[in-house]
Amino acid sequence: MKRINKDEMSQIDQAIKEGLSDDDHSTKPVEEDHAGVPSKKGVLIRIKMEHDELKDKILKIDDVLINHINVSPSQYDYLKIQRDAMMTVYHILELRITDLANEVSQYEIR
Known part of the structure; x- marks a missing residue:
């Protein structure tokens, strides 16, 4: 299992922030597609919010x-x-964040 270092996590955080428009900072942080399913x-x-909450715990x-x-x-x-056990979940969330960030960036490039 690959661990994400601080620099990589900072890059992911920055990519998420840059990918959000001003409208995305409303009280409803989860975007939805046309069927009401989270994008x-x-x-x-x-997942990033869950990751941060788990880190605090x-x-x-x-x-x-x-x-x-x-x-x-x-x-x-x-x-x-x-x-x-929490650290195991924390590292799995890091893997999911990295994977999904790659998917989002590939989708936005197209």
């Missing part, structure tokens, strides 16, 4: 693990397992 760009935005768990904040030894162990 690829809309799905990409939603992982950082909160890291804070607890690093500082041993008010957790029992068994809860500490469970948090480590939970963090590992």
